[in-house]
Amino acid sequence: MNRVHIITDRQIKLKKRYKRLMEQAYNFRQSDAALSDISEFKAIKLLNKLNRLKYLSREQQSSAL
Numbered sequence: 001m002n003r004v005h006i007i008t009d010r011q012i013k014l015k016k017r018y019k020r021l022m023e024q025a026y027n028f029r030q031s032d033a034a035l036s037d038i039s040e041f042k043a044i045k046l047l048n049k050l051n052r053l054k055y056l057s058r059e060q061q062s063s064a065l
């Protein structure tokens with residue numbers, strides 16, 4: 001597998017995890033604010049990783065052309 005496929009696979013996994021963490025944060029919002037904040041913080045960290053991977057995949061695709 002080339003790097004673009006590895007990066008896109010990683011992006012898919014991180015997007016699923018991000019969505020799950022955001023759902024947890026929303027569900028905990030009414031019952032436990034601290035857990036909600038922790039889940040949201042983890043989701044934001046994942047979003048940062050996703051943005052970096054998005055940049056790398058764009059860079060890899062442009063160099064392949």
